[in-house]
Each structure stands twice: as C-alpha cells, then as structure tokens.
Amino acid sequence: MIRRQVVITGTGLVSALGEGPDAHWNALSAGTAPVVDEASYAPWTVHPLPALSLDTQIPKKGDQRQMEPWQRLGTYAAGLAIDDAGARDLVADMHLIVAAGGGERDVPLDEQVNAELANANDPAQAGARLNELLATGLRPTLFLAQLSNLLAGNISIVHGVTGSSRTFMGEESAAADAVRIAHARLAEGRGEIALVGGAFTAQRWDLVLLYRGGDGMWEGPHKPLSERPASGQGGMILGGMAGFLVLETEEHARARGARILARLDSVASDASRRAAPGEAAEAARALLPRVAPEGVEAVISGASGAPDAWAEEEAFLRGLDAPVRRPANLIGHGVEGAFPAHVALAALALSRGGFYGRMDPADSGDAAAPSRILVTGFGQWRGEALAALSRAEKN
Template identity: 60%
Template structure:
C-alpha cells in the first residue's frame, strides 16, 4: 500500500470477554477458554454477549428501542472506538464504512406464518401466504432490517457524517470494509475513518442457516485448530470498530497509534475449482510488503474443516518459520465482524507487546513480542483476506 501512513488509533471491541481494551488484553494474556453458552442453542455452542450498559454509548432510550440487537451492539462498539481514539472532534468529517449482514428478521412473524400455513393444501397456502405477507412486511418490503440501518444509527447517535458505505457478504464484507477505508485514507481522501461491524450469535434463524451448510461445531469448546472430533465454527457475539487515521493528523492532535496498517489484500476464490483458496491467498500475500524471515500470524480461521485446512496449506507454502495464534479461539466466529475484530486484537498485541500463551499444539510459544503481524481471514464459505500490521516505534509517537 503506497501513500499516506495509516494508523489504528482506537478500537471498540465487544465480545464474550467484555468490552474495551482492558478486557481483551486480559483475554489475550490468559490461557482459560472463552466464556461459552452450550445450552441455549444446543447442540450448537456459542460465545454469548456480555452485559452492556447501553446508556453509556446510546444515551437516548428512544434510539435504543428502535434498534434491533445487532444495531445496538454495533453502535455501542463504534462509540467505544471513538472514545478510545479520543476522536469525537473528528466525527463531522470522518468516513464511516460498515460491514453488515442481511439484517435481523422478524422471527415472530416468521413463526406465525409457518404456523398458519402448516397442513394447508398448496393452493390455499399460497393465498394465505400472500395475505399474511401483505400485512407483515416492513415498510421496506423486506422481511428483515436493511443492512445500512447500522450506519444510519451510528451517524445519528455519534454524529459521524462523512462519506458512508455499507458492505454485505459474510467475512468478505469485513475485510473489504477495512481495505477500502485504508485505501481511501492512504490516497489522501480524508483524515480518519470509522470501520467495523457487529454480529449477534444467539439467533436460531442463523443457526439453522449455518447448520444446513455444515458450518457449525456441535459439542463443547475446543480451540480452532483442534476441532477434528467435530469440525465447525463456534459463533460468537462480536462487534469491532476501528478508528483509522492519517498518521500525520494523529500526531498533530497528539493521538498515539496502536499499530500501523501497511497493507490489506483481499481475494475470492472458487473453492471448488483448480484455482483454490490457498492460491488466492498466496496472490494476496504477494501484494503485502512483509519482511523476510520468521512470521507471526494472527489467524482468523473459523474451525470449519475445509477453509481451516486450506489456511494451514497456505501458511505452510510460505516456507517460513510461523508462530501462530488464533483469534477465533479467543473471540469465536463473528462473521462480518471477524476481520475487524482480528485487527483489533492484533493492534493490542503490537501496542502492548502481548505474547498470548498457547491454547493448543498449533500455537508454539512466542520467543518475543511481535513487531510485524500477518492477520488472516479465510471465510467459512468464501473470501480470503490478509492484512499486515506493524508496531509503531516510540520515537514515531507524538
């Protein structure tokens, strides 16, 4: 990535561990399993949402009431990021780039429609379905919330009123959101950007969808690279927003950087073809300017058997001494929020010199704090993404 130097100056991170820097530094430094809910959506485990005082970031009760859980979660995390960066004064000109899913469905309506249609003859069921939908559709003529409502609520609640974009597309949305935000700032199109997403794991509609695709683990917790007994992802309620900032502007206002983003590269392979996921990731890696020699990797692998094995093949193909750490073992699978959350964890590792202990045999001990970090994101179904984070020396800080 050429152009202006881009820093991460703030993170807003919410997971099963809690919220903010302190909770996630403790999670990085600890060797205990991530909090797990194995009962509410059995047989599928998930990492639950922490208790949040929503008034701290969404002060108006009316705003809270009109948002669904994923919007409240994302808006809350966006506010944490702005406060962490001390960037409230920048919001009027700050770009907003959000990674979002298809919006939360009205499950009560879905259930009432299915109950009403059960046992009806096809012709009668079709007529009844049309009648039910005519009275139940949202004003958007859609059975779910629109994805860009999260961006709208962040703008309303926090006053972020620069250019706004919303990306959809599972993990690829989170990676492309960061890539576009970083590229715009590097090209001089803006001073700062707020980028990220949110995901609520405790949703039966998503559990059914992901289970039908063979993506979910059944059983108890196991680290990502030791799930051979029951391969699959463990969803985690997760929200992550980053404040990205031109380094010169950050220094001018006295803001310290957590990490430098030197490049983000995304690919999308046809995983059932000859040009597979490992080859796509290798192409992306070639666009990053990582130094030669040993490499520290913060993996965004989900635990789904296919893409997790492909990531192993890709890393082995680099021919380097790899020290691996799994973000998914510590946060769970947050779909659109996964890649921004991995970057947030990576920034904390570099800024604080954290050497996370090993959680499984694939994670060899770290000999020293990382100075360069390769962050990976292999989507559960599609999408390969890499980012290079670099520590910022003390002499470059304000």
C-alpha cells in the same frame, strides 16, 4: 500518487471475553478459558455477548428501541472506537464503512406463520393468508432494524459520523474489503479519518439456521477449534463480537497528538473459486508479498473452523515461520465482525509491546514483542484476505 501512511488510533472491541482493550489484553495475554453457552441453542454452542451498558454509547432510549441486538452491538462498538481514538469532535468528516449482515427476524412470528402455512395445499389461499399474518404481525421498527445499511445509519444518527457511509455485504470477505478500501482511501488522500468495522450476533436462530446449511457448524459442546475439523463434521462455533477501528492518516493523527496504536501497513484480498484443494492457500500465498514484503513475526489467524477453509489456511500457515494464535477457539467465529476484531487484537498487542498466550492447542511458538503482525481471513465459503500491521513510534 502520494501514498500516506495509515495508523489505527482507536478500537471498539466486544466479544464473549468482555469489552474494550484491557479486558481482552488481560484475558488473552494470560491465557483464558472460552466463554460458551451450550444450552440455549443446543446442540449448537455459541459464544455469548457480554452484558453491554448500552446507555453509555446509545444514550437515547428512542434510538435503542429503533434497533435490535445486532445494530445495538455495532453502534455500541463503533462508539467505543470513537472514544478510544479521542475522536468525538472529528465525526462530522469521518468516513464510514460497515461490513453488515442482516438484522434479526421476528422469530415467534416466523414460527407462527410456519405452523399455519407450511403444509397449506392451496397456494393462492396460503399467499393471501401469509399477507394477512404479516400485515398484522410485523412491527414497523423491525424493518429498519433488519436493514443491513441501517447499522451504518444508526452510527451516523447516534454518533454523528457523516463524512460518508458505505455498507458492504458478503460475510468474512465484506469485512476484509471494508478495511482494505477504508485503508486505501485514506492512503490516497480521500479524507483524513475513517471508521470501519463489523458486528455479529450469534445468539440468533435465524443465523444459526443459515450457517448450518453450509455444513460448516460444530454440533455439540465446545471442543478446541483445532480438534474439530478432524472429526468429520463442521468446525464453526459462532461467537457474538464486534470490531471497529478508527483509521487515520499518520500525519493527521500526529498533528492532533492522538495516541497511535499501530500502523496498518497493508490489506489485500482475493476470492479464489476453491474449485480444487490448494487454491485458497495459493491465493493467500500470492497476497503475502504484497502485504508483508519484509515478513511477519506473529500471526493472528481468522480460522473459523469451517473444514475446507481450515485445511487451506493450515497449509498457508505452515509456510510462515511465525507463531500463530487462533482466537476463534476462545471467542468463536464472528463472520463480519471477525476480521476487524482480529485487526484490533493485533493493534492492541503492538501498542502493548507484547503478544498473546496460546489460544488453541494448535497454537505454537512465542513472540515476546513482535513488531510486525499478520492477520489472516479465510472465509467459510469464499474469500482470502491478509492485513499487515506494524509497531508505530509513540506520539
């Protein structure tokens, strides 16, 4: 089977540091302080999203009204990626894979129902009353805004991406496998261009509640990522972010004169059961020769701060002789958004011919202009993934 080289020709990047390549390059190559909101969800710190000029990517107010912040963020970032790739006229045959979480719940309604029914004694009566409260309280548009596959649906509607549409679910792993499969499909000749990515909104009680249940969350004001796991509590601070990538066969990109940011050489994933310490690190070690047989010159780590995954990843990183950067210290952990956002950061560094300043006190070493960058992803609960990118000749 012919294997085609796959390149990245556009990124759509949004984080607490801002939006787009320049904002991220400028902040991260110079060294920057984290942007945090320590009050709104106290004692849980979050990295908030920047203000977005939604009208620039989602021009119809009617479309904006059909979404809540999570779908708006993803649709917005997808548009940034399409623009960055200069691919507006290629959307009809563009394939799409989105890594999705769930949409926002109606928090005031949930709290109202809780207040009335959590202590009810008669289940039949409580069930009937629950139906009544929901039937009168739920808004029709909110259902569509909650549906995971409707982020992809909105990207199709707003941006006209109609080649195909798939939505993966499963936290960090879903995002890594979305990138892996989008890459594999182009490499084997199923289409010429694809859009892949994920979005995550941290400023949401429903998600703070869910992720806190895993005991992986950091409680209290921001503290450097690498200093959190040793404290005996969880180390994740959630961060709103979106990462979308336009992937393209190199042949297609060169033929249309597109600017090539980087090659996406390989993506691989696994999911060890993590039944014993060392299993996840070993799973990642086994993936390494598959994605980066020639070694790597720099690493962008997907470390979330979840304590067990942290220990596994640190063990894995110790075996690599390359400088490491840990973006989560500055932009938080973005679950489905993290892996594609980190791949976008790697592509950005390769396209700028440089690398980032230290992002966390544990970051070590420097690389003036790496030509091969490894992106890691250790899921907070399950999933190990690696992506290797390399510098591409300019078009």
